[in-house]
Amino acid sequence: MPSDIGKNSSSGCISDSDIAANFDDLHKPLNALQAVGAADHCIYCYDAPCIQACPTSIDIPTFIHQIRTDNVIGAARTILSENIMGGTCARACPTEVLCEQACVYNHGDEDPVEIGLLQRYAVDHLMAEGGAHPFKRGEDSGKHIAIVGAGPAGLSCAHRAAMLGHAATVFEAKKKPGGLNEYGLAAYKMVDDFAQKEVDFLLNIGGIEIKYGQTLGENLSLQDLLEKFDAVFLSVGLGSTNKLGLDQENTEGVIDAIDFIEILRQTDDKAQMPIGSDVIVIGGGNTAIDAAVQAKKLGARNVTLVYRRGEAAMSATAYEVELARKNGVMVELWAKPAAICGSDQVTSMTFERTKMLNGKLTGTGETYSVKADTVMKAIGQQLDIAPLKGFEIAGGKIAITADFATNVSGVFAGGDCIDTGEDLTVQAVEDGKRAAHAINDYLTNEGTHNG
């Protein structure tokens, strides 16, 4: 990780307490009165569209009804039975394009039910109660699964495997579990150590062991895992970041947005986080938004988000783009990076205007310059295929069957390293859950064959 973030720190123009306030919860949690009011708004639809819109198929009308009847623990159980990371998803899901977009109130002129906030209310309530873990570990099958990566997919798989009676050992490269829940979310979406609390909660089912500092291809070999375990689940996420392909990309001050986001998440006192004065963020996804908004919240004077196409093509949701603008981020569309300027420290970037010509994105030849002491790249990530020799790769991701099986017998995969749609926590949790059932089928059938 580069140590050069914010060489020309501009944090001086904003007080420490303002910075702390800026990193408060983006959406304040509901209190009991608000929760009942929000729950009462739910119509309790039949065969509700919100359930179908949730990648993990949480029975949303039922859990909201449970909140309404003051059965909040029951509501949490309903959520967690489909999505063991319902607490993180309640905070981090782009509900505006998932459940809340499907809410039937959108057909009228009413605001949708605040499903995300209600989900957070229920799950936080259960976790605060701190009672017995709500799910039982299944009867011991004698089978042991190796899981590579302690992110949402891996941990979801481990938890469901435990419910199905299997033991799981999770191998994690970093020092902490949680994956992107711990390292990749904007700090104002996960304001405290919730990701760690959630992992602790999840592990309470028993039968799951996590080993840290275990990197596939370095001190961890797939062959070893295949020999020692009954099945392997790969949930390695995406390792490497895309490059701009420009000269001087290694100039000081040019960094990956995900690194900035990760360091910021791991910094308890946000006022201690250095930030530049003139920040450029390149990209059109939610990572770009997260980086740009946080740079602004830290006190950067000018934050310019540059995206090469129009707003409709951005993968960030309309809500996120609006959030960036509300926080004072300049959103610059139809421009692509042309050059990085500065000898040993970035001083500006040159962009070329773009337009659509015959259905293709084309540079117009017109260029302009933007002053910068920090450039954050958020133009996507790739699967690091080096440690995955022997695996079939499709579209840059690990190829799987409908049962999450790879081409290597006994090895399954899920999460961001496979292609099941959006790279979202909620999708990763669903992958892990479904993969656990697929692995269970595999282990059960294997047992039958051998027996």
Place this chain on the structure above:
Amino acid sequence: MADLGCVIGGVESINPFWLASAPPTDKYYNVVRSFDAGWGGVVWKTLGIDPPVVNVSSRYGVHQDTGGGVIGINNIELISDRPLETNLREIEQCRKEWPDRVIIGSMMAEIDEQAWKELAIKIANSGVHGIELNLGCPHGMCERGMGSAIGQVPEMVEQTTRWVREAVDIPVFTKLTPNITNILWPAEAAKQGGAHAVSLINTVNSIVSVDLDEMAPNPVVDGKGTHGGYCGSAVKPIALNMVAEISRAVETQGLDISAIGGIQNWRDAAEFIALGANALQVCTAAMLYGFRIVDDMIDGLSAFMDQKGYRTIEDFRGKAVSNTVNWNELNMNFDTKAFIDPDKCIECGRCHIACEDTSHQAIEFNVADSGKRSFTVVDKDCVGCNLCAHVCPVPDCIEMKPVTTKEPYLTWPDHPLNPHKADPISSQ
């Protein structure tokens, strides 16, 4: 602007809105505040023979909807727990300061002629416009032979009413309990006893809820609870029916009616008047929101009357009585079908599941390739029951449309499928 003045039992009032005998009318302080707020009259909290009763703590339980709105209140409070003389002096004071407002004295005693007569005379001497006999209190007092213990025995209703009529020469209101099989029995007894008016309903005997931690009915008094009197909007349908019964019955015609039971707003008031009420009494709504709620009762009722062209309350009083009939008089040839407006439908599916699971399987549910959900009424299966329209969350989305028919008005007694049709005695 409409004239809201009314007359009941010979007592004139500037408007039909009185506060019922209850905590809000317990003393001078509350009563003058209510007059200041615009209430036309009060029925003073029930007076008994000294020594005054002693109350317990706490006294109320509530029935709430999921949003926290109060549907009904249950109380276990007894009658006035202040000395009789204190109450009478305060009544005199209020009468002097507010000459255009009505004060009715509510009273109860054991079934003893001398007790009833002596108390009635004392109260009448304070200057009240009338006396109301509390024969309805369903908790506490009935265990001492008062309240509903008398109101549930028509002979005692007649007797106590007659005693008070004989003792005083001001109007007598007999307040009835709903905790009885047929409201006409005590109403008729009150009429026989000489009542000028009946007041109804008193509270409904109830346990409002159970505290599942203490395992005792609410409100819990040191680990135990008791049944109490239920009031508020939840009891309005019961009260409307009982008022209508008295309005319709030949035996009780001529009795003025002071309607009580869940009147929260002007619309509730108008409904009771349409069913024959001469005046109204309110308690729960005031207890929940304060005396100020009378503003909208007055304003809303005036606006309604102006809109409909009713100059006085008498212009529409009892107008719904002739349309309140026995089931046997309904038209069997009338038919309605539900119609779902696709432009208003928000696709929640509540109508479908209600009809599918609990009614007539008359609403089809389809999902188009586009994901659009549609709900369609199957006319041949729809019996016009109305359930779908009631569960629909969108105003005016489901309309019950009458089916045009040339069939004549046909009642069950004349219906060809009625096995007793030929038998003129059974079909009556």
